[in-house]
Amino acid sequence: MNEDGTSPGDGQEEQIPLRLLSIFNALMSGATTKEAAERLKMSQPAVSNGLRQLETRLGVNLFERLHRRLEPTEEAFQLFAEIQPVFSILRGFGMRARAMRLGISGRLRVLSTPPLGHTIAARALGSLLEDRPEVTVSYDVRRLEHVVEAVQNGSVDLGIGLGFDAHPALNVEVVARVEMVCLVPHGHRLAGREAIDAADLSGEDLIGLEAESRLGSAVRAVFDRRASVYAPRVEVRYCSTAAVLSAAVGAVTVVDPFTASMRAPTQDVCAFTPRCQVPVSILFRRGVPRPRLVQAYVAQLRAALRGFEAGGGETVAFAPIAAKRDGA
The missing domain is CATH 3.40.190.290 (D-Maltodextrin-Binding Protein; domain 2)
Incomplete structure (x- = not known):
């Protein structure tokens, strides 16, 4: 009887926990139970117990205990070949997640008003993509009200606009002020x-x-x-x-x-x-974390704005953009 109440013959034997397969994979890679425990951040008894559980679930003897070492059986070698694609996928998954965490992979969705979308926002995107071949992008240029709506409904990661610095329902980050x-x-x-x-x-x-x-x-x-x-x-x-x-x-x-x-x-x-100074602003949806990729693009946008920023002088006051009403 298995620890979850099932037996090897009741149709549940194919549902092998990944934890047990990880122990099997480590031992088949030549590790001792002590080395496998260190690699998997488990106790040595937990590794030994996991191996016994796996053999019980499979109904197959996977290792022979010879000279205080575990020697794989022929069945173990055959099963090991079967699970290699699983661990290859897991390694790829981990690498992909790390790349996304570092901002070098993923999908970026940007919507901008025309003056910025046709100039510095596009240049910033070009700089971002230079060393990020795995990044894909959705990029469009629309009127301001469409940019605001897209950020509000979450269809883009960020919006970029000119001439506004506040919105009651969005986070507005003024990244520069420029002069007409x-x-x-x-x-x-x-x-x-x-x-x-x-x-x-x-x-x-x-x-x-x-x-x-x-x-x-x-x-x-x-x-x-x-x-x-x-x-x-x-x-x-x-x-x-x-x-x-x-x-x-x-x-x-x-x-x-x-x-x-x-x-x-x-x-x-x-x-x-x-x-006549006007703000260059980035709009974000409130309560949504900013992925590293978005942060990297904002950094490139700030760099592209250098040289356009205004000096001193009076700033024109802009009324906040009204929040979009339901059904509007």
Whole structure:
């Protein structure tokens, strides 16, 4: 009778505990009971008792006791060959888990707003993947509200956005603050200046961001500080669209520095005053641990942001993003 109440002949003999197979594997590898006990972090009596349990369950004599050593029987060699794939899988499992723990394996899911997703977030991903051939990635670029929703429902590991620094239901980590800049087409009357003030743009055929957007609202706030009217001739939602139209129609626009880094050859970048600082933020779902792979990507993102970060100056206040309501 086995210790669990079963007998070798009642149909339960195939359910061998892994603990017993581990003892068998260690002994078949040439270890003595003492060496097997040390390797498996067990007591020597526990190893001897486990071997007896295994032989009882199998109904097979696995070892001969000769000259105070255990000599495998022919049946033991045959059964040992059968269990080798099991331990190969376990070794692979352990190596895979260790790689995930170290952040060199696994799957990363990232969602970003366009200015960052097309520039520094992509560069950070490239750096991350250089020495991590076993990492797979889901990467997409969406509007801010979609990024927030994806982080809330857990369909991504992290979201990246520009122009917000708080959310009532998410952890928001501001990793940098950057300054909005002007794109000026060659030949424009304001071309060649180191800085363009909001007052200088009064009456200009400005390509502007929608005032309802977060960056558009920030730019409008700067105009208000100068008591200048923010009245773009063309309004767009995205900074990338503003940059394209600026080059196409020969008008000035105010965009984020990431979009400006992808400007056309016919455009120059200059400072926009008064300074308009906006936060670069990473969104995480609350209560969810951050795997090493996510931490490694955040480190690469911080490194990619160097050179874009703003100096001193006034920071525009941003209202927190509202939490998504059920059914919204």
